[in-house]
Amino acid sequence: MTANFGGLDYSWQEQVPKSILARDYSKAAVLYEQAISAEPDVKSNYWHLGLMLLLQGQEEEATTTWLLAMVDGTPEQVELWTAELLAILEEEAIRLEASEDNNLLAWLIRGHIREIAPTDLKNLIHLVQLAIDLKKFTAENIQDWRIIEILNAEQVGNLDAEQTDELLQVLQKVLKIQPLHQSTRELAQACLPHLQKHPDFIGVMLPATLKIGHLLLRPTIAASLLELCLQVDTDNIEILETLASFYQNGGDYAKGINLAKHCYSLVQTLPEKICTNHLLLRGLMTAGGYWEETCSAIERQESLILALREEEAIKLEQATVERLLCAGFFFLYVRDRSRQNRQIINQLSQQCQGNFQSYAREQVQRYSLDFVKRRNLSTGGRNKRLKVGYISHYLRSHSVGWLARWLLAYHDRDRFEIHLYLMLYQDIGDPLQSWYVNQAEHCHKLGADSGKIADRIYEDEIDILVDLDSLTLNNTCKAIALKPAPIQVTWLGWDASGLPAIDYFIADPYVLPENAQEYYQERIWRLPQTYIAVDGFEVGVPTLRRENLNIPNDAVVYYSGQRGYKRHPDTARLQMRIIKEVPNSYFLIKGLGDEEAISSFFTELAELEGVERDRLRFLPIVAEESVHRANLGIADVVLDTYPYNGATTTLETLWMGIPLVTRVGEQFAARNSYTMMMNAGITEGIAWTDEAYVQWGIRLGKDPDLRKHISWKLWRSRQSSPLWNAEQFTREMEKAYELMWTNFINKPN
DSSP: OOOEETTEETTHHHHHHHHHHTTOHHHHHHHHHHHHHHOTTOHHHHHHHHHHHHHTTOHHHHHHHHHHHHTTOOHHHHHHHHHHHHHHHHHHHHHHHTSGGGHHHHHHHHHHHHHHSTTOHHHHHHHHHHHHHTTOOOTHHHHHTTHHHHHHHSOTTOSOHHHHHHHHHHHHHHHHHSTTOHHHHHHHHHHHHHHTTOTTHHHHHHHHHHIIIIISOOHHHHHHHHHHHHTTOTTOHHHHHHHHHHHHHTTOHHHHHHHHHHHHHHOOSHHHHHHHHHHHHHHHHHHOOOHHHHHHHHHHHHHHHHHOOHHHHHTSOHHHHHHHTTTTTTHHHHOOOHHHHHHHHHHHHHHHHHHHHHHTHHHHHHHHHHHHHHHHHOOOSSSSOEEEEEEESOOSSSHHHHHHHHHHHHOOTTTEEEEEEETTOOOOOOHHHHHHHHHSSEEEEOOSOHHHHHHHHHHTTOSEEEESOGGGOHHHHHHHHTOOSSEEEEOSSSSOOOOTTOOEEEEOTTTSOTTGGGTOSSEEEEOSSOSOOOSOOOOOOOOOOTGGGTOOTTSEEEEEEOOGGGOOHHHHHHHHHHHHHSTTEEEEEEOSSOHHHHHHHHHHHHHHHTOOGGGEEEEOOOSOHHHHHHHGGGOSEEEOOSSSOOSHHHHHHHHTTOOEEEEOOSSGGGSHHHHHHHTTTOOTTEESSHHHHHHHHHHHHHOHHHHHHHHHHHHHHTTTOGGGOHHHHHHHHHHHHHHHHHHHHHSOO
């Protein structure tokens, strides 16, 4: 028998939960209204009625219901009733959160809990999580909801294990969706006291900072976040090394160098010393001007690498091997000893590849066996539409991106199926990156997992994989070391990587000496004329004028625009000799690096060579590539660097019709400008000795007619030279690919 009081059937208490589960909130509201009519003094019915109205989206009505029920209460009663209301709302929010399709209602309820109890940290944590999941969260919410203020006021230790887990999840999500906002950094700082003992704090922060620093290219922001981790673990070598690289990338060179030195002092093993010494070299060379320390570090690096035996390298952890891979990178910038440099690079690459393949033995064997089957099934090299894949992190506004685009634009799509593998892809709003994404038939936006990247290439059945990164990105090298394609080629990005998994290195008749095969691990494939060609460059409106630099109109302006890596003191000294010998001449110096260190570097050399400081001008970097190229027009003569020449900068100089002086050496990096000048039909300015470099620099400065003649030849070359015929170059590359494929299918098993 059902009891009845005041006309209300008490079975309503059983009907309400059923209505709520069926999401019939209007029916539940009617039942609560009836209950209030029957028992107006039972306040909980008002709380539930307001909740039912809220779940129907009637927020104003819900709030009014709660306020009217409290209006006649004493302060003590209102406090008690508020606690009851909050408990009811919290319970319903938890119930709704258990089902993801109810997150919107849960978010709505927690928003009202925040209005009633704005300092409830537990509720705020859930509110942020729901807002993020529903894509309603903005960085401004952190300030609007006073989250940082509330976290700072919360006593350390008050949060239980579950709450700290939830707080860390919130921080991780905010770092993912709003990584660059100032409020995110403030949130991380406020979370630190509550999370510094959490075992996963560093595991959340470190990957987030790597993304911010390396993918989003905001190293200063990444450093500020990673510094928080040092408060948790002051001697964590991974944190220290990563932080040093962020300082270096962000232009805080002194910090980056000093922290790298500290890292070197902490490590004990030979591989770790190689890696940390490389980090120190990176800081010194990025800054520029620290040549005495650089030479000492280079000598130490060679000794360390040569001491590393192959059996030692095979036993290393993968993370260590990945860092070892690029440890020979800076030798090419310091010395032109091709055979010696290649020995070091080849040794390291071979050791690292052996390690990579030992960890992925089954994967490598699967690829290899399949290549044999594909070779046996192939009917011929020229009867097949070859699948060519290009893999790189730099297919964007970067030197590699500016140069490789012409090959992509002219590829014969009837004969070649083009795949792009964009390493560590992030949509950074870059127009050139967008062009690449839209240019390829198949564009793969990849992360950092080299094993998955290799599998993607293998599953696409790529015939020829073209590496554009070489040793500039270890993730690319690791994927290539697993040999996911039967033919693998290095082109454009740097010198050869030395990986045994690479079959060919693209060169031309000039960029490598005739005997280079003696010390290259890869087979050198020489194209008939040039290893690179472009149709030209976009040129904007110049922002440099002589009068603004206090340079007379009749002066001779020399120019050198390279980053700190390439500022070798021996070459800079030769440049000063040129300036000294040419009356009324000025030297414009531009490039990334430590401005103070580079200024001191050139000023000291100028004083040693008897050149007045007033004849030097240090130029700032300009953001737009087209403006940079337009500004080259201020120069009468460009002085190239050595032992590492310009590459893109040389092409830009020649395209702008400006005479160039280059010093030719042995290694690939010391012959870039040489091959480009030869392929533009220019021999004036090519020097094979230091003395010839100085002589050409002086002659071009003193002979305006010769400069005009060279400029005229360069302008004429646009119509006839191989360097400016990207379509012809593409046909030569395509012939090379087809011959490589023919060699592969004719190779005995």
